[in-house]
Amino acid sequence: MQLGKQRPYELEEYKPEWKQWFVERSARIAPLFGDNLISIEHIGSTSIEGMFAKPNIDILAVVENLDAVDLKVFIDAGYTPQGRGYVTEDDEYITEDTSDGKRITSIHTLEKGNPKIREYREFREYLKNNEEDRNVYIALKRSLYVEHPNNYGAYDSGKTDTINQIKFRAHEWAKHKLPQVG
Numbered sequence: 350m351q352l353g354k355q356r357p358y359e360l361e362e363y364k365p366e367w368k369q370w371f372v373e374r375s376a377r378i379a380p381l382f383g384d385n386l387i388s389i390e391h392i393g394s395t396s397i398e399g400m401f402a403k404p405n406i407d408i409l410a411v412v413e414n415l416d417a418v419d420l421k422v423f424i425d426a427g428y429t430p431q432g433r434g435y436v437t438e439d440d441e442y443i444t445e446d447t448s449d450g451k452r453i454t455s456i457h458t459l460e461k462g463n464p465k466i467r468e469y470r471e472f473r474e475y476l477k478n479n480e481e482d483r484n485v486y487i488a489l490k491r492s493l494y495v496e497h498p499n500n501y502g503a504y505d506s507g508k509t510d511t512i513n514q515i516k517f518r519a520h521e522w523a524k525h526k527l528p529q530v531g
Contacts, residue, residue, distance in 0.1 A: 386413075441459075
């Protein structure tokens with residue numbers, strides 16, 4: 350994962366309006382993919398009720414063909430393609446930032462069949478259903494935010510080990526709790 354340039358960030362208590370922000374943003378974004386779009390979902394911390402999070406809506410866009418995503422259409426609509434492999438292998442990461450540089454929308458575009466799709470879904474559903482790990486993650490985010498209020502890269506990288514541990518538990522949980530869809 351690339352950390353990119355330093356940018357401002359903030360964390361907030363969960364806000365119910367984040368669900369509506371996803372609905373509004375996904376309605377603007379979906380047409381930009383055209384017939385290539387298979388599904389669009391709310392992922393990340395703002396999709397998990399009660400989560401302490403950046404007010405940045407993470408969107409998972411699953412497409413038929415990643416090479417068919419027309420980035421010029423996104424640029425013309427005010428989004429910034431960050432490049433392939435920016436967040437994870439084989440993704441197309443597209444963002445929307447405010448004029449002062451705060452990220453407000455992150456579009457994680459993956460081609461159907463990519464295992465990262467399952468991973469995003471498992472992580473979201475597991476944290477929705479596991480209060481103990483949700484609280485561990487919230488406590489870590491609070492601590493890192495206090496420690497690194499002006500260094501997003503340090504905040505983000507400080508979560509890596511815990512996220513990987515939670516992803517492992519989420520995958521084990523999902524084997525018994527979620528339908529196995531890609």
